[in-house]
Amino acid sequence: MSVFGEPEVRTLSPALVVGSGLIGASVGMALTAQGVEVHLEDADAQQAAVAMAMGAGVTEPVAAAAVRLVVVATPPEALAETIAACLDTYANATVTDVGSVKGTILATLSRREHDMTRYVGSHPMAGGELSGPEHAKADLFTDKTWVITPHDTSNAHAVLDVRRLIELCGGRAVSLGAAHHDEAVAQVSHLPQLVSSLLAGLLTGVPKEHLRLAGQGLRDVTRIANSDPSLWRQIITANSAAVLSQLQELQRHLQWLLDRFDDPAAIEGFLAEGRAGRQALPGKHGAAAREFAVVTVEIPDAPGSLARIFATVEAAQVNIEDIAIDHDQNREVGFLEVSVDPAKAEELTATLRAAGWTVKE
Amino acid sequence: MSVFGEPEVRTLSPALVVGSGLIGASVGMALTAQGVEVHLEDADAQQAAVAMAMGAGVTEPVAAAAVRLVVVATPPEALAETIAACLDTYANATVTDVGSVKGTILATLSRREHDMTRYVGSHPMAGGELSGPEHAKADLFTDKTWVITPHDTSNAHAVLDVRRLIELCGGRAVSLGAAHHDEAVAQVSHLPQLVSSLLAGLLTGVPKEHLRLAGQGLRDVTRIANSDPSLWRQIITANSAAVLSQLQELQRHLQWLLDRFDDPAAIEGFLAEGRAGRQALPGKHGAAAREFAVVTVEIPDAPGSLARIFATVEAAQVNIEDIAIDHDQNREVGFLEVSVDPAKAEELTATLRAAGWTVKE
Numbered sequence: 001m002s003v004f005g006e007p008e009v010r011t012l013s014p015a016l017v018v019g020s021g022l023i024g025a026s027v028g029m030a031l032t033a034q035g036v037e038v039h040l041e042d043a044d045a046q047q048a049a050v051a052m053a054m055g056a057g058v059t060e061p062v063a064a065a066a067v068r069l070v071v072v073a074t075p076p077e078a079l080a081e082t083i084a085a086c087l088d089t090y091a092n093a094t095v096t097d098v099g100s101v102k103g104t105i106l107a108t109l110s111r112r113e114h115d116m117t118r119y120v121g122s123h124p125m126a127g128g129e130l131s132g133p134e135h136a137k138a139d140l141f142t143d144k145t146w147v148i149t150p151h152d153t154s155n156a157h158a159v160l161d162v163r164r165l166i167e168l169c170g171g172r173a174v175s176l177g178a179a180h181h182d183e184a185v186a187q188v189s190h191l192p193q194l195v196s197s198l199l200a201g202l203l204t205g206v207p208k209e210h211l212r213l214a215g216q217g218l219r220d221v222t223r224i225a226n227s228d229p230s231l232w233r234q235i236i237t238a239n240s241a242a243v244l245s246q247l248q249e250l251q252r253h254l255q256w257l258l259d260r261f262d263d264p265a266a267i268e269g270f271l272a273e274g275r276a277g278r279q280a281l282p283g284k285h286g287a288a289a290r291e292f293a294v295v296t297v298e299i300p301d302a303p304g305s306l307a308r309i310f311a312t313v314e315a316a317q318v319n320i321e322d323i324a325i326d327h328d329q330n331r332e333v334g335f336l337e338v339s340v341d342p343a344k345a346e347e348l349t350a351t352l353r354a355a356g357w358t359v360k361e
Numbered sequence: 362m363s364v365f366g367e368p369e370v371r372t373l374s375p376a377l378v379v380g381s382g383l384i385g386a387s388v389g390m391a392l393t394a395q396g397v398e399v400h401l402e403d404a405d406a407q408q409a410a411v412a413m414a415m416g417a418g419v420t421e422p423v424a425a426a427a428v429r430l431v432v433v434a435t436p437p438e439a440l441a442e443t444i445a446a447c448l449d450t451y452a453n454a455t456v457t458d459v460g461s462v463k464g465t466i467l468a469t470l471s472r473r474e475h476d477m478t479r480y481v482g483s484h485p486m487a488g489g490e491l492s493g494p495e496h497a498k499a500d501l502f503t504d505k506t507w508v509i510t511p512h513d514t515s516n517a518h519a520v521l522d523v524r525r526l527i528e529l530c531g532g533r534a535v536s537l538g539a540a541h542h543d544e545a546v547a548q549v550s551h552l553p554q555l556v557s558s559l560l561a562g563l564l565t566g567v568p569k570e571h572l573r574l575a576g577q578g579l580r581d582v583t584r585i586a587n588s589d590p591s592l593w594r595q596i597i598t599a600n601s602a603a604v605l606s607q608l609q610e611l612q613r614h615l616q617w618l619l620d621r622f623d624d625p626a627a628i629e630g631f632l633a634e635g636r637a638g639r640q641a642l643p644g645k646h647g648a649a650a651r652e653f654a655v656v657t658v659e660i661p662d663a664p665g666s667l668a669r670i671f672a673t674v675e676a677a678q679v680n681i682e683d684i685a686i687d688h689d690q691n692r693e694v695g696f697l698e699v700s701v702d703p704a705k706a707e708e709l710t711a712t713l714r715a716a717g718w719t720v721k722e
Contacts, residue, residue: 125574137721145574174573184571187563192579195560197635198614199553202607204638210545212535213486213506214642217585218553224578225639229632236632237625244622246563251615253559258612261605264598271590271597274558277565278586281575306681310671320667360498 010157012164013037014062015069016090018082020051022127023098024073025136028056030169033138039067043074051133064089069161072097076234080108087114094161096122100185101238102149102178120162121149121178123185124171131228139170146171149178179242186242193224193232194247200225292321293345295338296360297352309336309357316351318344335360371518373525374398375423376430377451379443381412383488384459385434386497389417391530394499400428404435412494425450430522433458437595441469448475455522457483461546462599463510463539481523482510482539484546485532492589500531507532510539540603547603554585554593555608561586653682654706656699657721658713670697670718677712679705696721 014037017028028038028051038057042048048059067090072082079099086095095118099105102121109116126144146166150159166173176184200222203211236243260266297309313320322339340348352359375398378389389399389412399418403409409420428451433443440460447456456479460466463482470477487505507527511520527534537545561583564572597604621627658670674681683700701709713720 125576139721147574184568184574187567187571188575188579191563192560192582194618194631195556196578196582197632198611198618199556200635200638201614201631202548202552202610202638203641204634206548206638206641207545208641210548211642213508213545214549215486217557218549219642220581220584221553221557222635222639222642223581225632225635227632227636229629229636232632233625233629236628240622244619247615247619247622249563250559251612251619253562254608254612254615257555257559258605258608261601261608264594267597268590268594270555270562271558271586271588271593273565274561274583274586275588275590277561277563277567278583280564280567280569281572281580281583306671306674308675310667313667314669360500 010068010161010164012069012161012168014039014066015057015071016041016062016067016086016093017057017071017073018042018086019072019074019078020048020056020133021073021075022131022133022135023124023140024071025051025054025056025133026126026138026140027071027073027098027165027169029054029136029138030141031165032057034168036168047133051136054133054136055138056133056136065092067093069093069165070095071165072099075231076100076238080105083119084109084112084114087116087119091115093118094158095119096162096165098122098124099238100189100235101182103182103242104238104240106151106178116151116153117155118158119151120154120158121151122162122166123147123149123181124166124169126171131231141166142170144171145174147181148173148175149181150175151178182239182242186239186246190236190239190243191246191250193227194236194243195250196222196225292339293342295340295345295348295352297336297338298358298360299334299336306336309352312352312355312357313338313348315355316344316348318348371429371522371525373430373522373529375400375428376418376432377402377423377428377447377454378418378432378434379403379447380433380435380439381409381417381494382434382436383492383494383496384485384501385432386412386415386417386494387487387499387501388432388434388459388526388530390415390497390499391502392526393418395529397529408494412497415494415497416499417494417497426453428454430454430526431456432526433460436592437461437599441466444480445470445473445475448477448480452476454479455519456480457523457526459483459485460599461550461596462543464543464603465599465601467512467539477512477514478516479519480512481515481519482512483523483527484508484510484542485527485530487532492592502527503531505532506535508542509534509536510542511536512539543600543603547600547607551597551600551604552607552611554588555597555604556611557583557586653700654703656701656706656709656713658697658699659719659721660695660697667697670713673713673716673718674699674709676716677705677709679709 015031016039017024018041020040020042028040031038032055039062040048040051040057040059052059070086070090070093072079074082076099079097083095083097100123124141124144124146126141148162163173257270299309318340320338320340349359376392377400378385379402381401381403389401392399393416400423401409401412401418401420413420431447431451431454433440433447435443437460440458444456444458461484485502485505485507487502509523524534618631660670679701681699681701710720
């Protein structure tokens with residue numbers, strides 16, 4: 001209730017989550033933790049039962065007219081049909097979905113007769129390599145970007161309901177049109193997935209003894225190639241036009257390089273452009289990428305070593321910006337790489353050495 | 362001296378290192394630490410002086426006839442000329458180099474009149490993002506693969522001298538022919554560099570607000586795009602034929618995908634092939650890639666937190682396979698991701714929670 005006309009916060013309870021995989025179950029857990037009554041629905045009753053056991057809500061049916069919010073979290077290919085059915089069944093509910101692609105859903109829905117005023121799409125930029133409700137977490141969305149994609153006929157109440165959902169889940173709402181969203185994720189997510197798979201696919205033809213020469217660079221470039229092919233087939237297919245356009249731009253950029261492969265200056269220009277693109281990515285805490293000094297300490301690959309090294313680091317009162325472990329491929333030791341402010345590296349190295357640790361630089 | 366005819370180990374002292382950047386200075390430090398008398402030569406006297414200060418050797422000249430081993434560690438473009446000059450000047454020395462590409466050097470040298478019996482190329486698979494002698498380390502090569510590329514007329518003594526060099530530096534010698542080596546590094550190192558740069562280069566045309574949606578996947582794929590364009594221009598140019606062949610294979614693979622982009626089954630097949638290629642990469646300690654459970658703990662971004670968390674982990678007596686920090690982009694907290702044997706994850710989670718830490722799963 002507000003004197004100055006601020007919109008009243010409507011209750012989202014009871015809510016229905018359709019599809020209780022990693023994302024659906026995590027939404028259920030987050031809403032339940034905020035006091036919302038959550039009902040779960042899943043074509044796979046076993047999966048819904050696991051989600052209920054995780055604290056994502058209850059599998060008992062709910063009176064259709066009572067439902068205030070429906071979150072559709074099915075696999076990508078089932079989204080449009082499920083959203084349509086929910087708009088018809090839950091006549092008093094705002095309906096949203098958490099799909100990675102928005103345009104194809106809107107196109108499918110707008111060809112039919114549904115009350116589209118109550119539909120507002122959304123897309124939390126969160127997930128994980130492990131799928132299924134058993135990996136769900138109430139804080140999966142905490143401080144993560146969650147794109148909200150209102151369309152031309154979305155009504156204000158529905159948009160505010162989805163904003164409230166994002167708020168209850170701890171996410172940060174960013175509003176983008178559907179086509180705009182789809183182009184952005186084609187660029188920063190779908191194309192990188194295909195590029196990683198493209199390079200990794202060539203490795204199937206590389207002799208094992210050549211792969212022994214592989215370093216961290218190849219590992220990083222191909223990490224996401226390990227993702228689920230079926231899920232990504234659905235995502236790519238749903239965003240086909242935007243991804244195809246990106247792939248064609250990639251192909252032109254590759255052709256540009258191939259056409260000039262006898263010109264060292266062109267190759268250097270190509271590499272410099274890549275560096276500029278990489279440096280345009282925001283760094284941690286949203287700030288521009290920043291250089292840290294790396295102090296590398298040898299650690300035996302056994303319990304307890306890290307605790308003792310960190311106890312030494314604590315004594316040095318140096319803030320740790322990042323850490324990584326580099327495992328030696330041939331003997332059972334690892335190296336701990338501690339990233340710190342360059343001004344603190346020397347002091348930290350001295351402290352570690354004084355405590356008897358082997359510091360590489 | 363061996364009764365059973367094992368080759369006598371010849372001394373490598375005095376040795377000359379030509380080019381005192383990261384690799385040359387590190388070789389000098391490693392050899393010096395093993396009692397070898399090392400002389401340093403560099404077109405940039407300042408750089409040689411820094412290397413000397415690092416303990417990589419001395420900048421005083423050495424009598425040419427006395428030199429037993431020459432290690433050429435100049436930038437790639439200067440390698441062939443420098444090796445040729447050293448073969449002529451140091452008539453009693455074995456000459457090697459540490460270049461990333463071997464075939465072009467051999468081709469250049471074999472067109473001319475030098476005593477090629479004393480030349481044996483090599484390539485340590487070690488380095489770093491930071492160049493220059495100030496980042497050199499005596500143990501840069503410890504347990505790293507170091508490829509040795511004998512050619513048709515390399516004599517046995519020269520090969521054994523380079524094996525001895527690798528041994529003194531702590532590396533692991535792997536013998537490959539020059540063309541074989543160049544094909545292998547084109548596949549596992551040079552092509553991945555160009556692919557990362559290719560994708561990153563497109564980011565220069567992506568609006569800033571789209572880049573805000575970028576996650577860890579894009580960051581990983583483009584990490585090595587941040588490498589030095591001039592150094593990589595020289596490497597790519599020197600291995601032009603092998604890299605071009607790889608790029609053309611990449612282009613064909615991309616064309617295959619583009620030709621079938623309206624076929625979901627083809628897209629899924631493409632993604633599955635990428636996953637298979639990624640899984641063909643050897644994991645840590647040379648073993649096949651293996652899955653670990655990841656326990657995620659919230660850490661305040663302040664000194665000391667990690668030490669206290671690791672003290673708790675130590676109490677759990679769980680071996681840590683890997684660790685990573687995931688920084689929250691919006692608030693000043695981080696999450697520590699601890700990879701452990703899946704059988705130990707539950708126990709570790711319980712221990713951490715009992716100690717008051719917030720564990721995400």
